[in-house]
Amino acid sequence: MSVVLERTLGEAARPTRLARQVVSDKTPPEKLPHPPGPKNINQWIGLTWRHAAEFWLSPLRYITKLGHRYGDLCSFMLFTQRAYVVNSPELIHEYLVRRRDDYIRAPWEMRVLRQLVGNGILTSEGDLWTRQRRIIQQAFRGALLPRYSEVTLTTTQVRVGAWESAGEVDLVNEMAALMMDISIRTTTGINPEVIGGPSPEQLSDAIIEGADQMSREMGIPITPPKWLPLPSSRRKRRAIEAIDAYVHRAIEIRRADPDTYHDLLAVLLRAVDEEGDGKGMSDRQARDETATILIASAHSMSSTLGWFWKLVLGRPELYDRLTEEVDRVLGDREPTFADVPKLECLTQTLKETMRLFPPAYVLFARMPIRDTQLGGYRVCRGGWMITMPWVTHRDPRFFPEPMKFDPDRFSPEREGDIPKGAYFPFGHGPRVCIGQQLAMVQLPLITATLLQRFRFEPQPGFDDMTTHRELAVRPATPCPVKVTRRDPLPPRKPR
Numbered sequence: 001m002s003v004v005l006e007r008t009l010g011e012a013a014r015p016t017r018l019a020r021q022v023v024s025d026k027t028p029p030e031k032l033p034h035p036p037g038p039k040n041i042n043q044w045i046g047l048t049w050r051h052a053a054e055f056w057l058s059p060l061r062y063i064t065k066l067g068h069r070y071g072d073l074c075s076f077m078l079f080t081q082r083a084y085v086v087n088s089p090e091l092i093h094e095y096l097v098r099r100r101d102d103y104i105r106a107p108w109e110m111r112v113l114r115q116l117v118g119n120g121i122l123t124s125e126g127d128l129w130t131r132q133r134r135i136i137q138q139a140f141r142g143a144l145l146p147r148y149s150e151v152t153l154t155t156t157q158v159r160v161g162a163w164e165s166a167g168e169v170d171l172v173n174e175m176a177a178l179m180m181d182i183s184i185r186t187t188t189g190i191n192p193e194v195i196g197g198p199s200p201e202q203l204s205d206a207i208i209e210g211a212d213q214m215s216r217e218m219g220i221p222i223t224p225p226k227w228l229p230l231p232s233s234r235r236k237r238r239a240i241e242a243i244d245a246y247v248h249r250a251i252e253i254r255r256a257d258p259d260t261y262h263d264l265l266a267v268l269l270r271a272v273d274e275e276g277d278g279k280g281m282s283d284r285q286a287r288d289e290t291a292t293i294l295i296a297s298a299h300s301m302s303s304t305l306g307w308f309w310k311l312v313l314g315r316p317e318l319y320d321r322l323t324e325e326v327d328r329v330l331g332d333r334e335p336t337f338a339d340v341p342k343l344e345c346l347t348q349t350l351k352e353t354m355r356l357f358p359p360a361y362v363l364f365a366r367m368p369i370r371d372t373q374l375g376g377y378r379v380c381r382g383g384w385m386i387t388m389p390w391v392t393h394r395d396p397r398f399f400p401e402p403m404k405f406d407p408d409r410f411s412p413e414r415e416g417d418i419p420k421g422a423y424f425p426f427g428h429g430p431r432v433c434i435g436q437q438l439a440m441v442q443l444p445l446i447t448a449t450l451l452q453r454f455r456f457e458p459q460p461g462f463d464d465m466t467t468h469r470e471l472a473v474r475p476a477t478p479c480p481v482k483v484t485r486r487d488p489l490p491p492r493k494p495r
């Protein structure tokens with residue numbers, strides 16, 4: 001679904017009204033009113049269908065419109081289900097943190113995702129999720145970040161070595177292939193050529209297609225049976241087979257030679273759940289977690305990088321400021337993990353990119369497992385909770401002049417003005433992105449390497465901000481640039 005929002009940045013959310021004050025926790029939910037929202041004449045005919053159509057055709061516009069008309073918490077009937085739209089930081093915190101035991105990730109969305117990533121950290125609930133999160137957390141601890149940084153830098157430097165002779169490249173495509181390469185090496189510690197099978201480009205394309213297909217299925221109540229020979233089922237199967245072959249082969253290589261590797265998968269395969277059953281991970285569980293991490297990281301990181309270049313190259317002053325910062329911090333040496341905190345303007349620019357274009361433009365839906373209350377309203381068991389960082393990030397109450405691309409919003413002097421919880425590209429609460437710290441190290445290192453090595457001259461069409469929205473919101477059009485080398489650093493050798 002490619003949607004032209006507008007020629008430049010898309011649409012600002014309009015200010016919304018506050019919901020009711022929170023009532024006593026002891027008030028039974030059935031005594032409370034439903035949140036305001038469009039009235040349905042009948043849930044099988046009439047307005048419900050119109051709303052469903054509007055919602056599916058343009059969810060961002062529809063959710064923004066509802067927020068403006070009905071407030072920070074509103075609801076509408078979607079077929080037989082009541083959907084709840086939550087827009088304010090306080091209410092998002094209330095349902096994702098304070099009342100988290102009342103909700104699970106929506107089972108109809110997880111059922112679709114499980115086809116690709118199995119029963120891993122992303123799709124599980126309850127004790128299994130707690131155990132897996134505890135184990136996987138060990139692979140994301142701060143002490144390992146310098147090691148992952150080294151892999152990120154080496155892969156970037158080797159991969160972009162050929163750009164100079166290419167003359168012109170498409171930064172959107174290149175970022176997708178680069179991120180898949182980095183994710184494979186950070187996660188499995190193995191050069192993709194050694195694993196064999198599809199190249200990072202092919203794997204990235206297959207996964208994007210498969211994930212897009214699944215994201216489409218997540219929005220409809222019926223999943224087509226596997227035996228139907230639909231083109232969409234074939235695309236999905238291709239993605240599943242590609243990722244399966246890749247990950248199984250990587251685990252095989254690793255189990256055969258467990259002491260050679262020191263990467264994310266090594267930590268996963270060696271880790272035991274010390275606080276729980278004291279056991280490690282089965283191969284099946286390791287497959288599911290590796291596939292989850294590969295997909296979760298490559299997809300959202302490449303989107304962020306694609307938008308970053310489109311936004312920065314359209315602002316020559318900002319581009320010069322970033323190049324100047326990179327040159328000042330790095331001089332003529334290569335970046336390292338220790339440089340990340342010094343790349344302040346670059347980090348601010350990446351944060352501002354994720355404000356306007358949060359890859360996870362909508363959080364995975366949550367479903368209340370019992371009748372509960374939120375913001376003084378009744379929330380019914382089995383409903384559909386919808387929260388969109390895209391909408392909250394463009395709300396002028398939290399971000400004045402929301403459509404202005406202004407990296408200085410995140411400067412040390414101004415960042416404190418952003419209301420707590422209004423900026424959440426990595427989600428919120430206990431299921432916040434596990435790769436957040438890693439992402440905020442990898443993104444500046446990759447962009448600093450490219451800014452240091454090359455001068456990019458944008459070509460016609462680079463600033464087309466048309467969005468492609470499926471699992472992540474990513475650029476639908478290329479970012480063509482002419483590339484000239486600007487530094488004398490020697491090329492790195494592959495590990």
Ligand code: HEM
Pocket residue numbers: 121122123133292293296297298300301304354358359360362363364365424425426427428430431432433434435436438439
């Ligand atoms: C720009 C980069 C990234 C963005 C914007 C992002 C965004 C998110 C968001 C919003 C969620 C929570 C979704 C929800 O609550 O519904 C999430 C979860 C997750 N992310 Fe990321 N992510 C990024 C990078 C990464 C990386 C680099 C990794 C791993 C290497 C990763 C692994 C995961 C995993 C495993 C989860 C599921 C956590 C759980 O359910 O407990 N992400 N991400």
